[in-house]
Every structure is written in structure tokens, then in C-alpha cells.
Amino acid sequence: MPDTTNPANSPYRPSILVTGATGNLGREIVDRLQAHGARVRCLVRDQAGPRPGVEWVVGDLTDPSTVHEALIGIDAVFLIWPLLDSAAAHDLLAELATAAPRVIYLSSTAINDEAARQSDPIVQVHADMEALLHDAGLRPVVLRSDTLASNTRGWVQQVRAGDVVSAPEAARTAVVDERDVADATVAVLLTRHDQLDDGPHMLTGPEVLSRADQVTHLGAALRRDLRFQALPADLARTRMLADGRPEPLVEALITASEWRPDSHRVTDHVERLAGHPAGTFARWAIDHAAEFN
Numbered sequence: 001m002p003d004t005t006n007p008a009n010s011p012y013r014p015s016i017l018v019t020g021a022t023g024n025l026g027r028e029i030v031d032r033l034q035a036h037g038a039r040v041r042c043l044v045r046d047q048a049g050p051r052p053g054v055e056w057v058v059g060d061l062t063d064p065s066t067v068h069e070a071l072i073g074i075d076a077v078f079l080i081w082p083l084l085d086s087a088a089a090h091d092l093l094a095e096l097a098t099a100a101p102r103v104i105y106l107s108s109t110a111i112n113d114e115a116a117r118q119s120d121p122i123v124q125v126h127a128d129m130e131a132l133l134h135d136a137g138l139r140p141v142v143l144r145s146d147t148l149a150s151n152t153r154g155w156v157q158q159v160r161a162g163d164v165v166s167a168p169e170a171a172r173t174a175v176v177d178e179r180d181v182a183d184a185t186v187a188v189l190l191t192r193h194d195q196l197d198d199g200p201h202m203l204t205g206p207e208v209l210s211r212a213d214q215v216t217h218l219g220a221a222l223r224r225d226l227r228f229q230a231l232p233a234d235l236a237r238t239r240m241l242a243d244g245r246p247e248p249l250v251e252a253l254i255t256a257s258e259w260r261p262d263s264h265r266v267t268d269h270v271e272r273l274a275g276h277p278a279g280t281f282a283r284w285a286i287d288h289a290a291e292f293n
């Protein structure tokens with residue numbers, strides 16, 4: 001494995017398109033690319049753009065004309081696919097195949113490479129996207145991420161309102177700090193393609209955690225006695241629909257809750273790519289405690 005740990009010293013200076021730049025992970029990636037003085041462009045849906053000082057193109061991953069414009073002059077793309085169906089990706093893939101940038105795709109560690117079908121629609125779409133990217137001849141570098149610590153931001157309102165976080169149960173996994181995934185991603189983006197292993201690189205945190213464990217760590221960071229309450233599927237479905245979440249997403253989340261198996265995989269791939277070990281969820285909770293007050 002080459003030394004990818006010091007991208008700032010590399011003479012390689014690609015123009016990088018970041019998708020999902022307003023999201024939990026994308027924001028961290030854009031911050032780091034800017035700090036490295038990289039040439040960054042973001043594909044964003046909101047006319048207001050991602051933040052001052054960053055070039056952006058208003059567009060949508062499902063609208064090929066906007067993606068076409070966004071790809072002009074781009075050497076590398078950080079690609080996410082936040083939709084539940086890969087069908088709408090065909091036009092995007094055609095644009096990518098024509099422009100032929102390096103593609104770094106953010107996938108999921110929950111993919112079971114031995115299975116004909118994945119456990120739930122969210123994992124299935126990542127498996128489909130990996131296959132489509134390979135079939136299009138794009139030779140993507142695949143970064144498979146474990147559950148992002150930042151998902152717990154979805155509990156902010158509950159933590160502010162009381163001491164119980166209720167949600168559907170979820171598979172135990174080695175929850176990974178999105179800042180570590182961003183460090184690994186940026187190291188890959190700033191490394192020449194011929195020096196990189198296409199992966200899949202399995203980006204995990206250092207310990208396997210349940211949702212109850214995560215709530216306990218949040219409570220410790222906040223010096224409060226927080227508890228997790230697992231919601232049965234019917235009640236979880238009713239609540240998520242009442243919160244205004246789209247029905248297909250709700251069904252995908254319920255299916256994931258019921259069928260995604262626990263994972264005991266813990267890797268050192270964050271360290272291999274980013275040059276430092278993956279941080280703990282306890283650390284994430286301390287660093288983000290103020291958001292939950």
C-alpha cells in the first residue's frame with residue numbers, strides 16, 4: 001500500500017467534484033479538501049450553494065444535464081448515491097463514462113459479497129451501484145463505510161426533550177466517525193490512481209456498538225442518564241410516517257432494522273488510508289455533545 005498519509009505534499013492536484021457536499025460526510029470532505037488547497041466543485045440542489053468560498057454547480061444526481069455541466073474539467077468525483085433505487089443512475093453513469101473521471105464511490109460495509117440479494121433495499125442499492133459502476137468500465141475506487149456516527153444527529157430532538165431515545169433496533173456494527181471516513185476519502189482523492197488499490201476498502205470504527213451503547217456514550221458525554229428504547233416495527237413505522245418521512249424510505253429503514261445482520265468486522269483500513277487509527281464513538285459524542293443540548 002503506498003503512503004497516502006500526506007496528500008498535502010503531493011504534486012498531484014486534481015479538480016474534484018463532491019456530491020452530497022451539504023451532508024454529514026460531504027461537509028467534512030469539502031472542509032478537508034479546502035484545507036489541502038485542492039480544487040473543489042460541489043454538486044448541490046440548493047441555489048444558495050454549500051458555503052462561501054467553494055465553487056458549486058446547482059444540480060441533481062438524477063438530472064444528467066446538470067451532472068454533465070458539473071463534470072466539465074473534473075479529474076475525480078466523490079460519488080454518493082442517496083436514493084433507494086439504482087434505476088435513475090443509468091443517465092449519471094453514461095455521463096461519467098463519457099467524461100471518464102476517477103470515481104470514488106461511497107458504499108456500505110453491510111454488503112454481503114456472497115449473497116445474491118442483500119439484506120435490505122439500502123444495502124441492495126449500494127451493491128447495485130458498485131456493479132453498475134464496474135459494468136460501465138469506470139473502475140471505481142470503492143470505499144465501503146460502516147454506520148456513520150453522525151446518524152445519531154437524528155436523535156437530537158429526543159435527547160433535548162427527555163432521557164429516552166426510542167427508535168427501531170438496528171444491527172450492531174463498528175460505528176465509524178464520519179471525520180475518519182472523510183480523512184480516508186480525501187487521502188484517496190489526492191492520491192494518483194495508479195498508486196491506489198481499487199478496494200473495496202472497509203472503513204469501520206474501532207468497536208462494535210448497539211444503539212443502546214451509542215445512547216449510553218451520548219449520555220456520558222452529556223453527563224446524563226440516557227436510555228435507549230427499541231420500538232417495535234409497527235410503532236416505528238407510524239412515527240416515521242407522522243414525522244413526514246417518505247413511505248419508501250420508512251419501509252427500507254424498517255426492513256433494514258429487521259433483516260440487516262449484526263457485523264463484528266473491525267478493520268484498520270481507516271488507519272491504512274488516513275494515517276491515523278479510527279476514533280471511538282465516545283470521542284465523537286464528546287466532540288458533538290453541544291449539538292444535543
Ligand SMILES: NC(=O)c1ccc[n+]([C@@H]2O[C@H](COP(=O)([O-])OP(=O)(O)OC[C@H]3O[C@@H](n4cnc5c(N)ncnc54)[C@H](OP(=O)(O)O)[C@@H]3O)[C@@H](O)[C@H]2O)c1
Binds near residue numbers: 062106147150
Ligand atoms: N449514513 C450512513 O451510515 C452511511 C453508511 C454507508 C454509506 N452511506 C452513504 O453515504 C452517503 C452520505 O451519507 P450522509 O450521512 O452524509 O448523508 P446525508 O447527511 O443525508 O446527506 C445526503 C446528501 O445527499 C444529497 N442529495 C440527496 N439527494 C440528492 C440528489 N437527488 N441529487 C444530489 N444530491 C442529493 C443531499 O443534498 P441536499 O442538501 O440537497 O438534501 C446531501 O448533501 C449516504 O447517502 C449513503 O449513500 C451512509
